[in-house]
Amino acid sequence: MMKIRVWGCRGSLPAPGPENNYYGGNTSCVEVTDGETCLILDAGSGIQRLGRFIDPKIKEIHILLTHLHIDHTMGMGFFLPLYNPSVKVHFWGPSSSVTPLLLRLRRYFSPPFFPVRLADLPNHPEIHELAFNDFSIGEFQIHSEYVCHPGPTLGFRVRLGKKTFAYIPDHEVRLGSTHFPTNPEWTSGFELANKVDLLFHDGGYTVPEYEQKLGWGHSAVEDTLDFATLCQVKHLAIFHHEPNNTDAQLESIFADSMKGKDLGFEVELCREGAEYFL
């Protein structure tokens, strides 16, 4: 069984505070496990808590980075298993046209960003570059491809048996897609999310906010609902909440976006601490 646990679903910047307690303040980090096979999707600030509570039986951990924006990587150095000599950590992340992933990760693991260098860790993490790939980790079959977001950015489709989960936390679906939302062949991310059992997808903005932030790489909640409808997903959790929005504001944006819609699939705002079983 695929077990999915959300350790952070905030976008851009951690947003701790009592007014944000329900949806949580940590940035992107999602744990996906099947027995002792452990995938961690993104290493935002949420990965720090995950590192403290991770099952000690797990000796090999695969961190899959959608991209290297700071909100998806800021927690890396605070992930305790990196300092445990009996644990092996793999980093998977997007290929760029020029700089190898190893060098881009080293930028983070060096002063002034972080005092510990990769080479100082008890086990040097194993680095794997991804683009448009199909690969497996344990029983998980994973498909990665680039999506519309500034800089090399991947989405992941994870399959276990017949169940599928798609993770596209940063995605400006409307910008790249012709005749959105009616033309699947020309819609960024369609293949990743097509008919999945569960989709986590970027949806930080209201429509007027999106119009002000065109090209910044994120989607309005309404575009996310349209994308999920086009992809015929069974369940959608909206991800990458704006750090400026409180729990109450998130709920009111969501309620406004849902007005008059009869979607035919389950949908909610993603929440730190939420668990899904597929």
Add this chain to the structure above:
Amino acid sequence: MPAQPLELILGRQFVDTLSLPAFLVDPEGNLLFYNEPAGVIFGLNFGETGGMRVEEWSTVFTPFDEYGKPIDPEELPLVKTLRNQTPNSGSFYIHSMNGDKIHIKVNSFPIIARPERFLGALALFWKTDP
């Protein structure tokens, strides 16, 4: 039909916004998209034709030289770009939809995505005087 890779999706969206005529083709030479200005030159409308297989659109697009002799398709810039994955340019004549002989220049570019994935080519046209 499977979705196109992001680079072609963005390429189509980009040329759709241009007033410069443009073609977008896959690695086999199938015409994935042409924008409105390209449609005007060839008397076609993408909304009506959609994409076209290589054998289909090569019958519509019949370039010839200054003496009226058809040009060997292998010599066309876009075909060279698909063969060699390099940029190419050239010029030739075609008949516009109302039968006029027009001279066009073509620049074609391979679409090589990260990391080194060859996904097709883009051709941009200029109507010029010979």
